[in-house]
Amino acid sequence: MLLDLAEDVRRAPLAPAAQIRARGRTRARRRTTLAATGLTLVAAGAGTAALRLAGDQPPPASSPPPAAAPADPCAGLDLSLPADPGDIRVRVLDGAATAGLDQTVVRDLRERRFTQAIAAGEAAGRTDEVAILRYGPEAVGDAVVLRAMLRNQAVLQFDPGRDGAVELVVGDGFRRLATATETNQALVEAGKPTPPPECR
Template sequence: MSFARVRALVVVGVLAVAAVVFVVVALVRDTQGDAVAQGGCPDGSVMANVTLPESPQEVTIKVYNGTGQPGLAENVSNEFKNRQFKTQKPGENKKKVDDVAIMRYGPDAVGSAWLLRAYFLNQADAQYDAKRKGAVVDIVIGAGFQQLATTTEVNQSLVELGEPQLPPGACAAPAKKDDDKS
């Protein structure tokens, strides 16, 4: 081997070792490991919880009867309760509804409402209100309602729906870590 080749191999070797040292130092001294974007919301936007609940027990609903059929809200509320949802006392809606259902929710319940859409096979009219407080989802049962979806249908519907989408005028709230849950 000629002297020029040896010299070239030494230079390449030194550069390779320097690159490895540089990368290792950069990774070890990195201070952004726990960084969270601050101020990522544009002015006027609302922080919305788009985390899909891990179980129905994390979702609270209140069912209203939007039909002339007596006891419908109570029946649907019991069906949700049997599926492990937290339910509030059912009520009567002032206006009659022709749709399958109407879901009313605020920024704290975006992920919960996304899950509930699957129980109506994405046939419910979702009405987001950025000014609404609390994580309760109001469901107004309409004349087009027949029954809640089965577990298999809910899972298939969730696959079709994909990840929860941000409503207009909202930005995603930082996801809670498992050890942050109360």
């Protein structure tokens, strides 16, 4: 039986060497192509995984919104003189050693038609000044008129957060309110109301 097998092998036609080498090259090319295709698929899979991981990450935090601009302290600035003393709202505080001086000043103001003058009923810090006038953007002209009633001797203090009422702190230097003539002269000397230093 072995002799028959050997005889069959001997009789089998052998392919030329060139044909065998060509077949070997074809197989090699197939293996190279398959390997390259496998690498491409691996790279694509890695890219997809990276994209998937990136998609799982939370989006980058957005930058905080810009801070709101501070409110304009001079918004609503009114430089007009009041048409009538009765239009001026004034709260009087006692900043002098003399008790009850705020009540006296309120009475004198009302005699001069400052009908909205009231005693605040609070003690202010004591001051040696004639008076201190605290006012807001809506009361620039009102403060000018009240200062003229004090012969332009009161200290002006602008407060952007204050409402339309003027706060009058009567100090130890106060003696009396001006007469009508003295008030008019003081108004002429003061000239037109101008913005406070904080609004220039």
